[in-house]
Amino acid sequence: MSKPDIQIKHSWRSLYTNFSYMIAKPYSASFVHRLLPDVEFNIFCDILNDNSCKVILSKTPCRPANATVRMLIKYHDEKDKIHEYPWIDDLTLECNFPILNGRCEARKHNSPHFISYTFTCCITWNGFNEPTRSVNRELYSHLKYFLTAPVFSDTMIVIDQKEIPVHKIVLEVCSPVFSEMFKASVTESANKRIIVTDVEVDIMEKVVEFMYTKTMKPIPEYDGLLSILKVADKYKIKDLKDLCEKKLSKKITIENVFEIFEKNSLYGGPLLAKNILHFMVENKSSIIELEDFKDFHRTKPELLSKFFFTVLLMEM
Secondary structure (H helix, E strand, O other), rough: OOOOEEEEEEEEEEEEEEOOOOEEEOEEEEEEOOOOEEEEEEEEEEEEOOOOEEEEEEEEOOOOOOEEEEEEEEOOOOEEEEEEEEEOOOOOOEEEEEEEOOOOOOOOOOOEEEEEEEEEEEEEEEEOOOHHHHHHHHHHEEEHHOOOOHHHOOOOEEEEEEEEOOOOOHHHOOHHHHHHHHHOHHHHOOOOOEEOOOOHHHHHHHHHHHHOOOOOOOOOHHHHHHHHHHHHOOOOHHHHHHHHHHHHHHOOOOOHHHHHOOOOOHHHHHHHHHHHHHHHHOHHHHHHHHHHHHHHHHHHHHHHHHHHHHHHHHHO
């Protein structure tokens, strides 16, 4: 008997300014479905300057998707625009599509400069069933046992004098960097020792724990998350990087926004960057009074250029 599909729908509205360049306030949200209570969907949307829209869908916990996504866009009095995307295997789906055409005219929205759009994201999750979820939970429960049973390990991550016992197969599955390292039979792989010099022991232990369990407990503070994000970027552990970006987005404050902003520019991703920008725009009156803002403006003006550009357009 075939497994039932689950229908998930989420709608939102966006505005953009009707100038020679298009810009909109980024939209982000998280939601769950009653039939998938342990799956959280994260959505980010931005209207781009080239008359197109980008929607990024991700989900936690990190397991492959098997779904079809239909994006419906309603604007002015025209028919809905429908775009359909397959969402298979990847943890994150990025949808890019045009939204404007030559017939569009600005709708007056207390000002002739704004146009309103309504987006609806319809996700059809194919053949999803409860036993599949139970198998995944049981699998990671078994892997957690091997994390705490070093007698079965076949290699070591070495930081200073500390040795972290691990299994090559787990590292290969989670990290393409480790996978290439083992395939190339480099010195670390041949000697069954992976020497790491730029990561603190406690941070690497949390990264290893995530690779075995797909969980991060206890949840570290923002500076710890930044350190984990750096390691996830270095070893291309995408699901860990996505999780760090999501958690960091919820920990942005006036006091730490510039540190997170700077570190994200080095090894972060687009979702966290957009959430930082959104926070800065929402709190611009407080941020411009900070000494950190003045230092940033003097030493890293290029990182603030988009911030100034967005604030200027929103004030017009």
